[in-house]
Amino acid sequence: MSVLLTELQGGILTLTLNRPEAINALTTEMLKELGRVLAKEAPLPEVRAVVLRGAGRGFCSGQDLREFEGQRISYKAHLRNYQSVVEGLANLEKPVLAAIHGAAAGAGLSLALACDLRVAAADAVFTTGFSKIGLIPDAGMNYHLPRMLGYARAFELEALSPRLGAEEALALGLVNRVVPVESFSEEVARLAGELAQGPTKTYGLIKRALRKSASATLEEMLEYEALLQEVAGRTEDHQEGVQAFYEKRPARFQGK
Numbered sequence: 001m002s003v004l005l006t007e008l009q010g011g012i013l014t015l016t017l018n019r020p021e022a023i024n025a026l027t028t029e030m031l032k033e034l035g036r037v038l039a040k041e042a043p044l045p046e047v048r049a050v051v052l053r054g055a056g057r058g059f060c061s062g063q064d065l066r067e068f069e070g071q072r073i074s075y076k077a078h079l080r081n082y083q084s085v086v087e088g089l090a091n092l093e094k095p096v097l098a099a100i101h102g103a104a105a106g107a108g109l110s111l112a113l114a115c116d117l118r119v120a121a122a123d124a125v126f127t128t129g130f131s132k133i134g135l136i137p138d139a140g141m142n143y144h145l146p147r148m149l150g151y152a153r154a155f156e157l158e159a160l161s162p163r164l165g166a167e168e169a170l171a172l173g174l175v176n177r178v179v180p181v182e183s184f185s186e187e188v189a190r191l192a193g194e195l196a197q198g199p200t201k202t203y204g205l206i207k208r209a210l211r212k213s214a215s216a217t218l219e220e221m222l223e224y225e226a227l228l229q230e231v232a233g234r235t236e237d238h239q240e241g242v243q244a245f246y247e248k249r250p251a252r253f254q255g256k
Helices: 030-040 074-093 105-114 141-149 149-158 167-173 180-196 199-214 218-232 236-247
Strands: 004-009 012-017 049-054 094-102 103-105 119-122 126-127 177-179
Touching: 004 030, 012 030, 012 180, 030 074, 030 218, 049 105, 049 180, 074 105, 094 105, 094 180, 103 105, 105 141, 119 167, 119 180, 119 199, 141 149, 167 177, 167 199, 177 180, 199 236
Parallel strands: 012 049, 049 094, 094 119, 103 126, 119 177
Antiparallel strands: 004 012
């Protein structure tokens, strides 16, 4: 069985971490395959949205420490495998939705934070985990977490590594919404479908603008917004959106 399952349907590319016996703990093989798909398959024009999920009873329990049992490893070298995945999720110019049920821990949580939206089932549990084994958070957690929650809250979660339930994660702003377990799959499919029917290129430009804002001045952002708006204004979806507005009908975006 492949450690990563891929399915493209209705413009939605679903990526399923597939090591359910280990709560989808990440291995070098899985990371390399995920990085490959994000670089080669996700950018294809027929893909309009991406869903990242886990098979079995949880989303992802983080790095599989058993992979390196009895070995001396270079964490610096190994983390290059994570770099391509995290950058692939964050920089892909299409919306990426993390569908989280069960555990999202350690580097598994890092991958979820790199996505654009996070939908949690009511049974989801979140923990940073790294400090419990004497490591610092990695895979982009130190970039995304303080930008979402602020320094003090990010330090608390990283240093003390509490277990957070879905509603606690929602209250903090770690996830966008919490869904009952029995309707979780349906809500993920509905939201992913809505994204896949949207103005795909506009979503990519929104991602660029938000990432730029993390380090830009107001003046720089005003200039950058003007630049990106010029690009958006030349898309077919913008023309369709304006026409639909005049005709008082829903827009039929094609992602072009």
